[in-house]
Amino acid sequence: MDIRLEAIGHDYGRTEVLRDITLDIPSGRIVCLVGPSGCGKSTLLRLIGGLERPARGRVLMLGEPPADCLNPLTFVFQDFALLPWRTVRGNVALVLEDHRLPPGRMEAVISDVLARTRLSDFAGALPRQLSGGMKQRVAIARALAVNPAVMLMDEPLSALDAQTRELLMDDLVALWTRTPFTAVYVTHNLAEAVRLGHRVAVLSRRPGRIREVVEIDRPLGERGYADADLERIQKHLWGLMRDEARAADEELVDG
Amino acid sequence: MDIRLEAIGHDYGRTEVLRDITLDIPSGRIVCLVGPSGCGKSTLLRLIGGLERPARGRVLMLGEPPADCLNPLTFVFQDFALLPWRTVRGNVALVLEDHRLPPGRMEAVISDVLARTRLSDFAGALPRQLSGGMKQRVAIARALAVNPAVMLMDEPLSALDAQTRELLMDDLVALWTRTPFTAVYVTHNLAEAVRLGHRVAVLSRRPGRIREVVEIDRPLGERGYADADLERIQKHLWGLMRDEARAADEELVDG
Amino acid sequence: MADTAAGMAAAVEVPFRGGGFAPRPKRWVGPATFLALIALAEWGTWAGWISPLTLPRPSAVVETLIALARSGLMFDHLLPSLTRLAVGAALGVGAGIAVGVLIGLFSHLRAALVPLVAALFPIPKIALLPLFVIWFGIDEGSKYALIAFGTFTPTVVATFGAVDNVDRSLIRMGQSFGLSWWSIVRKIVLPGAMPGILSGLRISLAIAIILLVAAEMLGARYGIGAYILEAGALYDLERLFAGVVILSLLGVLTSAAIGALERRLLGWRG
Amino acid sequence: MADTAAGMAAAVEVPFRGGGFAPRPKRWVGPATFLALIALAEWGTWAGWISPLTLPRPSAVVETLIALARSGLMFDHLLPSLTRLAVGAALGVGAGIAVGVLIGLFSHLRAALVPLVAALFPIPKIALLPLFVIWFGIDEGSKYALIAFGTFTPTVVATFGAVDNVDRSLIRMGQSFGLSWWSIVRKIVLPGAMPGILSGLRISLAIAIILLVAAEMLGARYGIGAYILEAGALYDLERLFAGVVILSLLGVLTSAAIGALERRLLGWRG
Amino acid sequence: RRRVVVGAMNLTSHAGSFIALERGYFADAGLDAELKFFQAAQPMAVAIASRDADFGVTAISGGLLSLAQKGAVKVIGGALSEEKGIDGQKILASDAAFKAGLTSPAGLDGKRFGITTAGSSFHYMGARIAAAHGGRPEFVPLQKVGAVIGALKSGQIDAWSIVPHIAKPLAASGAVHIIGNVADYLPGYQVTTVFTSAANAGGDRGLVEAFLQAFSRGVADYNAAMVDRSAGEAAMQAVVDIIHKYVYADQPREKAAVSIINGSMRLNEGAAINLASVRDQLEWFQSEGLVDAGITLETFLDTSYVKVIGA
Numbered sequence A, B: 001m002d003i004r005l006e007a008i009g010h011d012y013g014r015t016e017v018l019r020d021i022t023l024d025i026p027s028g029r030i031v032c033l034v035g036p037s038g039c040g041k042s043t044l045l046r047l048i049g050g051l052e053r054p055a056r057g058r059v060l061m062l063g064e065p066p067a068d069c070l071n072p073l074t075f076v077f078q079d080f081a082l083l084p085w086r087t088v089r090g091n092v093a094l095v096l097e098d099h100r101l102p103p104g105r106m107e108a109v110i111s112d113v114l115a116r117t118r119l120s121d122f123a124g125a126l127p128r129q130l131s132g133g134m135k136q137r138v139a140i141a142r143a144l145a146v147n148p149a150v151m152l153m154d155e156p157l158s159a160l161d162a163q164t165r166e167l168l169m170d171d172l173v174a175l176w177t178r179t180p181f182t183a184v185y186v187t188h189n190l191a192e193a194v195r196l197g198h199r200v201a202v203l204s205r206r207p208g209r210i211r212e213v214v215e216i217d218r219p220l221g222e223r224g225y226a227d228a229d230l231e232r233i234q235k236h237l238w239g240l241m242r243d244e245a246r247a248a249d250e251e252l253v254d255g
Numbered sequence C, D: 001m002a003d004t005a006a007g008m009a010a011a012v013e014v015p016f017r018g019g020g021f022a023p024r025p026k027r028w029v030g031p032a033t034f035l036a037l038i039a040l041a042e043w044g045t046w047a048g049w050i051s052p053l054t055l056p057r058p059s060a061v062v063e064t065l066i067a068l069a070r071s072g073l074m075f076d077h078l079l080p081s082l083t084r085l086a087v088g089a090a091l092g093v094g095a096g097i098a099v100g101v102l103i104g105l106f107s108h109l110r111a112a113l114v115p116l117v118a119a120l121f122p123i124p125k126i127a128l129l130p131l132f133v134i135w136f137g138i139d140e141g142s143k144y145a146l147i148a149f150g151t152f153t154p155t156v157v158a159t160f161g162a163v164d165n166v167d168r169s170l171i172r173m174g175q176s177f178g179l180s181w182w183s184i185v186r187k188i189v190l191p192g193a194m195p196g197i198l199s200g201l202r203i204s205l206a207i208a209i210i211l212l213v214a215a216e217m218l219g220a221r222y223g224i225g226a227y228i229l230e231a232g233a234l235y236d237l238e239r240l241f242a243g244v245v246i247l248s249l250l251g252v253l254t255s256a257a258i259g260a261l262e263r264r265l266l267g268w269r270g
Numbered sequence E: 001r002r003r004v005v006v007g008a009m010n011l012t013s014h015a016g017s018f019i020a021l022e023r024g025y026f027a028d029a030g031l032d033a034e035l036k037f038f039q040a041a042q043p044m045a046v047a048i049a050s051r052d053a054d055f056g057v058t059a060i061s062g063g064l065l066s067l068a069q070k071g072a073v074k075v076i077g078g079a080l081s082e083e084k085g086i087d088g089q090k091i092l093a094s095d096a097a098f099k100a101g102l103t104s105p106a107g108l109d110g111k112r113f114g115i116t117t118a119g120s121s122f123h124y125m126g127a128r129i130a131a132a133h134g135g136r137p138e139f140v141p142l143q144k145v146g147a148v149i150g151a152l153k154s155g156q157i158d159a160w161s162i163v164p165h166i167a168k169p170l171a172a173s174g175a176v177h178i179i180g181n182v183a184d185y186l187p188g189y190q191v192t193t194v195f196t197s198a199a200n201a202g203g204d205r206g207l208v209e210a211f212l213q214a215f216s217r218g219v220a221d222y223n224a225a226m227v228d229r230s231a232g233e234a235a236m237q238a239v240v241d242i243i244h245k246y247v248y249a250d251q252p253r254e255k256a257a258v259s260i261i262n263g264s265m266r267l268n269e270g271a272a273i274n275l276a277s278v279r280d281q282l283e284w285f286q287s288e289g290l291v292d293a294g295i296t297l298e299t300f301l302d303t304s305y306v307k308v309i310g311a
């Protein structure tokens, strides 16, 4: 299933947040959204996921989602959004319980996704017992459990420390390599964007518009920890954004 | 003024956190401490700064601090630690008020450090109005105001988004280049370590021991955004830490 | 349009599934509810399906209030009550904040006083009324004491909770810059505890108003509480409700005053 | 050793400047304070520098308690009081939680009810006692109603505050996975509001105990509150204090029970 | 047999009800009576208004008049009354006030006079007694009889008036002094009355008459045994036994008996009611603005059941 954004625009009150965003998210690819703080990346993701209604333009789903897909557009949040009162297993079960699966199916799905995210040993642990990296792996397992057509990931690694981030990037690449998924991946981190994105869309400052879309051809599996080619693209992206990032940072939040 | 750690060891309850750390922090240089989560980096910094007493070993100050130094060992914290009820100027003033400076001197110092951190326009702003990057610049200004002999920086950039981190690293390099300061810089982020450190000490998992100390000769000002040499060192460091980082991440926090 | 691009594929707009779970202010509903309830009571008492034993007629309550204000008696009742509230609450809250801060700062005091306060908290103040009369006399003394005692314990609890909740990383920052103990208390602990102390104050003052009636049970001829008690003894529902309306307004006003204080003192919270 | 490395430079150990501002439990201080105060009162009343009108002798209070327990009267007083507490608090807290959750979920209800609750909050329940008798009868009805009414408002306030404080990002997560409205309420909102509801319960039950005395002012022959009131009317300080001690213990026990409930239900908070 | 709930307080003035119940007079009248006890008069009136009780005996108070005005209760007879020659209610002064010169009711002007609540019988008595000497005391509401006693003992109020069985032991302890008799100022004072709900009084004559009949038998027994002492010592002891079940029940029989005998006051034979006294009370309540000026005797009084005296 593909996603198409058609001339999306959005406002909050009298602030225009997004302007005329047109973008295709092709099936089986990861599209990264980068841009300075407050340019509307998260808002755009919420529009794509149907959590908000765009003021202008349309978000279209093209084609059918996969057969056993329970939730075509599935989020992975920056703050993990795990229920602290449920175990790892319970958190994954949460998103399956409403679907009246045939008996035994739910257990099978949970075991499968926990295995894929190497969490089988932690099925009974509570979120507070887990490190940030582990928590985000649970959130990813939960997203995988509904077999999404498109994953909408809002800075999934930015609450983690640098080393864990590195490890989780490897995990994501491994997951994608085994079974390619479609994803819109919002990030501040250009290193992440060039490691994980097949396509990187650079947004301008608020109101966010698309400044450039960079295609990266090299297969995900071949992108290394510190790769000269990628560094070049990263430098190019940073050149595009640097001044805007500085300006965004120095803005007063209010009054 | 130099700092010398002599065979430092520390425990919390029955958990040994640090073991036999011996390290020199020479004047005018930045020493980075890297290591997996929970290996005791922050603890070590607190021991250096006198906020805790080491169970074993000694932390020594060698030589005199600079003449007008008000607080030889000065922290910069990950969470900024700004008083939310004071303005930018008030937060800097806080650390000077106890020192009975000659009249006018306090105002002069504040204006000077705000100018050096490019915050003069924001002197009257409250912390809640500032972005994370700006907040940390205020914290750095506050640290500079007491003219420290050694800055103790505990992951000062890790609460910031990737782009702001990039900008602040530039700022730190610029500050250091104008007037070199001594610093112990704790970080998870190897990219930060190779950009800012003259010397990088790699700690093992808990109990933290020094595994390797890497010297980086290239002057700070010449280290670029994505530099092949530095990439190599970074890769080497990552190789040292990767497995331990994974193991640290998968540890349950309790029971 | 979508079809040209995606060939045969169907193009469906993403369904909306967000929204809700976010309270929106509805300005007119609150007053409307009040008016509706009052109108209902008026109608019921007028038509007779609410007996005058059950509820007074709202218009009669309003008339009573107006008469009370006209005759100047309102003032005669309000002045002593407000004085009792002010003096009693000032004593109780002042002592409560002082003790609460000390408990927050010193472990030994905490260990000694916290169980004491916990044991005093559930003691109903009316039960102690006879005792207060013996200790402080039948005049203003016992009234101040009752209100002071009633506001003291909740203030202590709120204050030491607030001190405990002051961000330890700010205190550590103060220490790391070599601030003196007294500077840390004055510049970090107290301002940091202020939000908790003020929200404790809100509760304490509500309790003070509630205790006014109990305080004026003994030996008070004037005062809103005495007025209510007298009305109750005479089974004069109009006056009873008039007094209750005054207390209720007093509560709303106090709460608004604390709100204003919070906006002033805690503007930094944004 | 330092000198060899740094040449002429003086080597000074870093001074310690942390610590403090962290309350440490001191187990023995609390009981010791209690014992000291009681011993002081015993000595004072025995030696005579505390008049028997001011304070009863602690040992006499203990004797009264023992006699009360021996005679079986303790049970006669406790049983009706506990029943009133249980029924009244169950009604008030149950209704309060239900209304609080509804206010938390529906904006219209919130706009209609929140000002109403705010206006009811500062009304002293004793003032309404005569009305309660007409509305609910002189028997247990008015006592249940008084306690229910007194616990209702704080429970409502605590509950809708707790619902408001449920992490919106968890709710958004639920919506993003297409959970039904009812699933979100049941699996996210209610468990998320539980900590706030339980700490509201703590306050409500403390208030219920305090209101017991007021409730038993009318037409109760048995009950701890009635016992205290009778003792107060007779200026019998031993019995007054004995009753107060029972209420205080009741308060401490209730609080401990809620603590246990919290540990059970909120184990996930760690 | 009809079920009736009779409101009572633990005072000797309710002896009529106690005796009627214990000696089966209620049962004889076809009533299955149950006593319900109250701590104060005001709640009893409210309970009858709310139909929690059917009959009560209490002083005329502002609250009772208000409830009557709202159509809830009706006074149907008299109970306790002052009678010259029989030891009645006493006027008390605290020790301190006594020593300062308050030795007779003439000095009550400006003194602190204890009352339970505004509009209570204490309020009426204090005002009328002081007014007889042209004085106006300051009235101090203390809610409960116990609190008034405490305040008087500790000298926080100066004066009070109360039934003899409370007054005498207090005076005996030396903490207070008796400075006069209420009967001297308010001869024939109708202290307490019998009342019922307006619905009973107006619509259930049979029930009311049955109650009054049984109650009057109890009253007659009491007067004979305790006031006139015409029935002999054994009868008196038998009545004391009955009363002791309800009054001073927590004291030993010997001790309680003294108080009970001390406290004997005339109860109206046949529940007759002194209209003059009742009218005077109503007028006073109205003149003080404590009750609505529109209340008339007919509003709260149903004189169709018993004999009217003093009219």
Ligand SMILES: Nc1ncnc2c1ncn2[C@@H]1O[C@H](COP(=O)(O)OP(=O)(O)OP(=O)(O)O)[C@@H](O)[C@H]1O
Pocket (backbone or CB within 6 Å): A012, A013, A017, A035, A036, A037, A038, A039, A040, A041, A042, A043, A044, A188, A206
């Ligand atoms: N619910 C809302 N109501 C009002 N304004 C909002 C709302 N959500 C976001 N905004 C504003 O819209 C702008 C874009 O917000 P958004 O969170 O989409 O930016 P972002 O690019 O994700 O920023 P960041 O990089 O900091 O995550 C910001 O200025 C923000 O303050």
Ligand SMILES: Nc1ncnc2c1ncn2[C@@H]1O[C@H](COP(=O)(O)OP(=O)(O)OP(=O)(O)O)[C@@H](O)[C@H]1O
Pocket (backbone or CB within 6 Å): B012, B013, B017, B035, B036, B037, B038, B039, B040, B041, B042, B043, B044, B188, B206
């Ligand atoms: N005050 C304390 N009391 C008890 N244990 C503590 C305390 N502070 C830290 N620890 C424990 O000591 C160990 C080292 O903690 P420390 O914060 O120094 O690690 P770190 O290297 O800074 O970790 P991170 O990378 O997560 O910041 C951890 O296991 C931690 O749980």
Ligand SMILES: [Mg+2]
Pocket (backbone or CB within 6 Å): A041, A042, A043
């Ligand atoms: Mg965002």
Ligand SMILES: [Mg+2]
Pocket (backbone or CB within 6 Å): B041, B042, B043, B154
């Ligand atoms: Mg750390």
